[in-house]
Amino acid sequence: xxxxxxxxxxxxATVLDEVVVLDARxxxxxxxxxxxxxxxxxxxxxLETDLSAPGNPTKGGRHPLPDFDAWLKRLGExxxxxxxPVVIYDAASGGMAAARAWWMLRAVGHDPVAVVDGGxxxxxxxxxxxxxxxxxxxxxxxxxxxxxxxxxxDADFVDRIRRDPAWRLIDARAPERYRGENEPLDPVAxxxxxxxxxxxxxxxxxxxxxxxxxxxxxxxxALRGDVPPxxxxxxxxSGVTACHLLLGMEACGLxxxxxxxxxxxxxxHLHPPSNKSK
Numbered sequence: 001x002x003x004x005x006x007x008x009x010x011x012x013a014t015v016l017d018e019v020v021v022l023d024a025r026x027x028x029x030x031x032x033x034x035x036x037x038x039x040x041x042x043x044x045x046x047l048e049t050d051l052s053a054p055g056n057p058t059k060g061g062r063h064p065l066p067d068f069d070a071w072l073k074r075l076g077e078x079x080x081x082x083x084x085p086v087v088i089y090d091a092a093s094g095g096m097a098a099a100r101a102w103w104m105l106r107a108v109g110h111d112p113v114a115v116v117d118g119g120x121x122x123x124x125x126x127x128x129x130x131x132x133x134x135x136x137x138x139x140x141x142x143x144x145x146x147x148x149x150x151x152x153x154d155a156d157f158v159d160r161i162r163r164d165p166a167w168r169l170i171d172a173r174a175p176e177r178y179r180g181e182n183e184p185l186d187p188v189a190x191x192x193x194x195x196x197x198x199x200x201x202x203x204x205x206x207x208x209x210x211x212x213x214x215x216x217x218x219x220x221x222a223l224r225g226d227v228p229p230x231x232x233x234x235x236x237x238s239g240v241t242a243c244h245l246l247l248g249m250e251a252c253g254l255x256x257x258x259x260x261x262x263x264x265x266x267x268x269h270l271h272p273p274s275n276k277s278k
Contacts (some may be wrong), residue, residue: 006114020043022088024097065261168225242259
């Protein structure tokens, strides 16, 4: 049923009763937006409370991952087992929390999971069934993962490999933030020395859907060269939009890239501004 990291919005209507749908739309009014209308049966997923732990700028950044066992418990509460097909959407074609939820499911070993290509607007345009009722969920025990920890890299590891030509470090933020010309969220502007820039929105076409497999591959290959995907590490401001790069990589067959969750929000506290690279 789910054979790719991305799902065409028209396909969801045909499998709606066979999958668990997660609504990962973000924003200060996300709860009100969800209550006003969501995909029928969808479960609301909150970036701040479900997909993150309380932020600590010097350890984990603005959106550190939640406790691993707590995440397994939450998946069970949503009725997700290791064979449950899961579909996730947000309002930014995955860039604002849907890709983060996708990565977190993949990180515990869950395979049948996809993000809706084009997100909420594409679903509405495709005529998906919209509901305002709270979903009915059969809560289960914790997700039966064979893993016990998050498969991430930390700041020390990033510091060791960031100038190693056998590795590639990619920054998913907007070019002006990468260049240090503008920083609206963190106290220091710039990027991790040695990192390349691939703005996550550059993976999307005018219709806010992902580019073709070939076009995605070209963008990644231009930065990674002959570096294998498992030696690619992605980061952003706080480990959310970086997951969009990981999603795009898997969508075009480049599996195994890694996430630096703390991202710039952690790095800029651990390293003095004088270490900033231009």
